[in-house]
Amino acid sequence: MRAVAAFLWLTFVASTASAQTESEPEESVVARIFWKGVEELNLIFKAVGSLGGSPDAGEVWIVDLNDGSQRRVGGTDLMWPVLAPDGDAIFAVRDGDVVRFGLSGGDEVPVENSADWRKLIGVMQDGSILGIVEGSPRARPALIKPSAELELLPAPETDEDRRNVSLLLQQDRAYADDRALLVRRSARGGRGFDVFLVTAPDRQRNLSDCGDERCGQPSLSPDGEKVLYVRATRR
Numbered sequence: 001m002r003a004v005a006a007f008l009w010l011t012f013v014a015s016t017a018s019a020q021t022e023s024e025p026e027e028s029v030v031a032r033i034f035w036k037g038v039e040e041l042n043l044i045f046k047a048v049g050s051l052g053g054s055p056d057a058g059e060v061w062i063v064d065l066n067d068g069s070q071r072r073v074g075g076t077d078l079m080w081p082v083l084a085p086d087g088d089a090i091f092a093v094r095d096g097d098v099v100r101f102g103l104s105g106g107d108e109v110p111v112e113n114s115a116d117w118r119k120l121i122g123v124m125q126d127g128s129i130l131g132i133v134e135g136s137p138r139a140r141p142a143l144i145k146p147s148a149e150l151e152l153l154p155a156p157e158t159d160e161d162r163r164n165v166s167l168l169l170q171q172d173r174a175y176a177d178d179r180a181l182l183v184r185r186s187a188r189g190g191r192g193f194d195v196f197l198v199t200a201p202d203r204q205r206n207l208s209d210c211g212d213e214r215c216g217q218p219s220l221s222p223d224g225e226k227v228l229y230v231r232a233t234r235r
Helices: 002-017 026-040 159-169
Strands: 059-064 070-072 079-083 089-094 097-102 105-112 117-123 129-133 140-144 150-152 173-175 180-185 193-200 203-206 214-220 226-232
Touching: 026 117, 026 129, 026 140, 079 214, 079 226, 089 117, 097 117, 117 159, 129 159, 140 159, 173 214, 180 214, 193 226
Parallel strands: 079 117, 193 214
Antiparallel strands: 059 070, 059 226, 079 089, 089 097, 097 105, 117 129, 129 140, 140 150, 173 180, 180 193, 193 203, 214 226
């Protein structure tokens, strides 16, 4: 599988670099791959809601959008989970490091710990992991190649880049198929937060029903049929 992922990465880089001029720096190619990956994940830069509370580390849960079933799939103290295109591997942030574990169980495996990871965005078809790392003076996009090599993008300088990174850092996510994942006050209990799937202004679905617990950090699976989120017990 790693050999296949490496081949896909090289193919993608080759196709991306075909439009590159000889004088274009490598970091520009990496930036183009990152933003192309965001597009591949069907994400759009649209403010769709307000940030629902500060994100907390907790358990990873998964919801099947077809039948509404949900279950816990990850341990504790995890943040920003995303599902790989294979439908089994889950990547998440633990204490600033990226770890991997299986949807069907198994131990966590360290993936990348040389950067202070703030959030994971998603996983591309070739296995590249997109995310945001802490930086100075501001957070910056980054990706982990299938070879586990870290690639950092320049810190956002233009107003557009800063806005796009700011939107990627929010808990709310907007998708090109007119769906959105929002974090709002809990529908039951009132003190926590719930994850809602919105498909129209007047159509929303509570995916978590967390009561007084703080749920958030949702992400849609690459096939669009599942949602991962974090459930944290209120302290």
